[in-house]
Amino acid sequence: MKNIFIIGVGLIGGSFALDIKKQNSECIIYGIDKSETHLDEAKQLGVIDKKAKLEDLGKADMVIVAIPVDATLNVLPKVLDAISDNTIVFDTGSTKEDICLKVKHHPKRRNYLAAHPIAGTEYSGPSSAIHGLYKNKTNIICEVEETAFKLQEKALKLFSELGMRIRYMNPKAHDKHIAYVSHLSHISSFMLGKTVIDKEKNERDIFDMAGSGFESTVRLAKSSPAMWTPIFQQNKTNVIETLDEYINNLKHFKKLMEDGDFEAVFKEMETTNHIKDILNGIQ
C-alpha cells in the first residue's frame, strides 16, 4: 500500500494519517477536504503529505472517508465511482444503516468496508489529530461479508497494526446499540451544559464551583455540532427511543424525591453502581 487518501482531515481522519505514516513511512498520505484552510493546516502540521481531489482517487490503494455522516452519504458513491478495482475504502461514521443502504447496489460495493472506530476526543479539526488515538479501541465493522475478502484483509491489517480490536455487527444492531452508549450520552451532556448555562448567568461562579465531576459529565458538550447533527438525524428513531427512556428514568427519580422516598433513591443509585464492573470489563 502506497497511496493513502484521507477524505476529511480532522480529528478522525488526521489521526489515521499520523498513525499510518508512522507505521509505514514510505506511503504517501493524500488529503481531500472541502475546507482549503483545513487542508493547508493539515499539510503544514505534517498530518498529510499532499493535497488532492476526488479526481485523483484512481491511484489510491486505500481511501478513508472521515467526514460527517450526511456528507458521507453524498461523497462515498462518488469515491466508489472514482477508485480502481483494487482500492479498499472504509468510512468511520457513527451511523451505519443509511450508509450501507446507500451503496447497497453500487457496482463497487465490494470495495467498501463499513467501519466505526469508537475513538475520539471532544476536539475537532486537523490540529486535534493525535498519534495512538486508535490503540486498544474497538472498531465495529458492519456487513463484512459484502466486502471482497482480499480488500477486507488490507483494512484489517491496518486496524491490527493500529492496535484496534474488531467486533462484527449488522448495521441495524450497530445503530440501535450505539444510540445507547454514545449518542444518548452526547445529548445528556449537551443538555446538562445548557441547563447550567441557562441558570448561571454569572459564568465565573459556575467555573469556580464546578469540580472535576461536572467537568467530566459535561465534557461531550464540547463536541462539534456539525458532526453530531447529522448523526442524530440519521439515527433519529433509535435516539428518540433512548431519550424517551432516559427522560422517564429522570422523571421517576424526581418522583421518588418528591415523595420523599429516599430509600428508593438509594436503591436506584446502588443498582446502577454496578456500572463500575461493566466499565472495568469484569462480569
Place this chain on the structure above:
Amino acid sequence: MKNIFIIGVGLIGGSFALDIKKQNSECIIYGIDKSETHLDEAKQLGVIDKKAKLEDLGKADMVIVAIPVDATLNVLPKVLDAISDNTIVFDTGSTKEDICLKVKHHPKRRNYLAAHPIAGTEYSGPSSAIHGLYKNKTNIICEVEETAFKLQEKALKLFSELGMRIRYMNPKAHDKHIAYVSHLSHISSFMLGKTVIDKEKNERDIFDMAGSGFESTVRLAKSSPAMWTPIFQQNKTNVIETLDEYINNLKHFKKLMEDGDFEAVFKEMETTNHIKDILNGIQ
C-alpha cells in the same frame, strides 16, 4: 497544631489526613469512624496515626468532619459539645443550609467553620484517600462571619497550605448553585447508567461499544449512594428544580428531533459549545 481529629476516614477525610501529615509530620492524626473495619484499614494504610472516640475530642486542636451530610447533622453538635474553646472544627459536606441552621444557636458555634471543598473522585473508603486531592481546588466557606477570627485563621492557613482557593458564600446560595454544578450531574450520570444497563442485558456488548465519551459521562454513576442520598434529601427543593429544567431541556431537544428541525438541533448544541470557554476559565 498538634492533635488533628478526622471524623470519617474515607476519601475526603483520609485525603485531608494524608496532606496534613505530609505538611506537618509532627502532628498526630486521630481517626474516628463508625466502621471499625475502616478505622483499622486507615491505620494500616498509614492514613491515621491513632484510633480515637468522640470522648477524646477535648484534646483536639482541629476536627474535620467528613461524613455523609445526614450523619453530620447528628454528629457535629456532639463534636462541638466535646471540644475545648480553642478547637477549630470544619465539615466538608456538599450541603450547607441545614447544617448551619442545626448549630446556629450552639454555644460553640464560633468554633465551627462551614466548608465545602469541591474535590473528590468517584471512589470511597480509606483506600481511596490520595495525596494532593485538594490542590488547586475550590473550597466554599459559608457564614465565615459566624466563626471566631483566630480559629478561622487556623483553618484558612491549612487550606492555603493544601493549595486550595477560597470562595465565600451564604448557605442558601451555596446549596442553590451546587445543585446545578454538582448534584444534577450526579443524577444525570446515574440515570444515564441506568438507561443503558436496563436496555443492554448483554453487558459485554456495552463494554465493547462504549468509548471514552460514555465512560466520562457515566463516571459519577460509580459514586457512593450512602453519601449521595442524604445530599439529595437535604437539598431536595433545589435539586428537584434543576431536574425539572434538565428534563424540560431534554424534552425540547427530543421535540426538535421529532419535528425534524435539525437546524434547531444544531443551534442547541452550538450555543452550549460555549461551555468550553467556561470550563477553561476564559470569558
